[in-house]
Amino acid sequence: MTATSDQSVSDAVTAGAHATEIARSGASNLRGAAGGGADPARVSAVVSAALEGIRAAIRDHEVTYEEFDAFKQWLIAVSDTGEWPLFLDVYLEFEVEKVAAATQQGSIGTILGPFWLDGQAQLDSPATLPMRDDEPGTPMILAGQVTSTDGTPLAGAKVDIWHTDSDGWYSGFAAKPPAGNLRGVVRCDDQGRFEIHTRKPAPYTIPLDGPTGQMTQAAGWSPWRPAHIHLLVTAPGHRTLTSQLFFTGDPYLGNDVASADKPELTLDPQPTGHGDQVRSDRDFVLEPE
Ligand SMILES: [Fe+2]
Structure with a gap:
């Protein structure tokens, strides 16, 4: 979300509340993670390691009571604004994705992020995404083929796609783009x-x-994400691929606040000769379950 827009005043709370509602419902649990019944030894191992990381930061940096109190207030603010999905997806999900990717064959992917929505328009290829009559931005075609790891074309594959408009706004999370845009x-x-x-x-x-965002700026880190297209590629009997596609020449590549960009996921759209339209071709390979 760009900082200059008049939408930004209420964006954190609006987007945060929506993302929290989705996370609470479990609708974004697309990888089928188990809930409940966790092994106590694993709980102890993971939580101990996480707490020790924080304790080490306190010791190593001689954190004061004033800083500890500021930390508490910051944690409460993250809850109050519903930003836990945003914070977790921006600063931690990429590590979880690396763990998952270590056992996944086929095309490489990246994080889901907090802005996926269920229940969007179902379209047959070739398809035009829902957009405003005067939708701004460069017309673009993304085309390709979904196959299994043995090269078999996957009839019945679906590409769930979502991305910002040319001003950097997601429908469903910002005021300007209409629902489903x-x-x-x-x-x-x-x-x-x-x-x-x-x-x-x-x-x-x-x-x-x-x-x-305030913590990010207080630390002097870039709050930017390079432009990207989110994708969930599914097919019956195959493991879902969660991915994003980026664009060559983007000034924020290599400095993604969400650490989600990968060189293998970069597109280089070429002119089609129809006005300013561009096109990129990208195939996806899914692993049988
Ligand atoms: Fe995104």
Whole structure:
């Protein structure tokens, strides 16, 4: 979300509350993580390691009572604004994704992030994502094929796609784009092929008026994410691929606040000769379950 817009005043609370509601419902639990019944030895090992990391920071940096009290207030503010999904997805999810990716074959992926929404438009390829009549931005086609690891085209594959508009705003989390804007679930053809017409997204900052953005700025870190397209690629009998695609030349590549960008996920869209339209082709390989 860009800092300059008049939307930013209420963005942290609005987006945070929405993301918290989704996380609480479990709707974004797309990898089927187990809930409850955890092994006490594992709970002890993981929680001990996490706490020891914080204790070491206190010891090593001689944290004062004033700083400890500020930390408490910051934690309470993260809860009050509903920013736990944002904070966790920006600062920790990439490590969880690395653990998951270590056992996943096929195309590499990256984090889901807090801005996925269920229940979006179901479209058949070739598809144009829902957008405003005067949707600004560079017209862009993303096309490709979904196959299994043995090369079999996956009929019935779906590409769930969502991204910001050309001002860096997500529908469903910011006031300006209407509900469902630049979001959709595209069903591939019987050869697993898809062609999606959309607009090129823009870089954005995490909300700067909430505690996550304020901490980021207080530390002198960049709050920017490079422009990207989010994807969930699914097919019956195959492990879901969660990914994002970035763009060559983006000034924020290599300095993504969410540490989600990877060189293998960079697109280099080329002109199609139709006005200022550009196109990128990208295939996805899914691992059988
Ligand atoms: Fe995003």
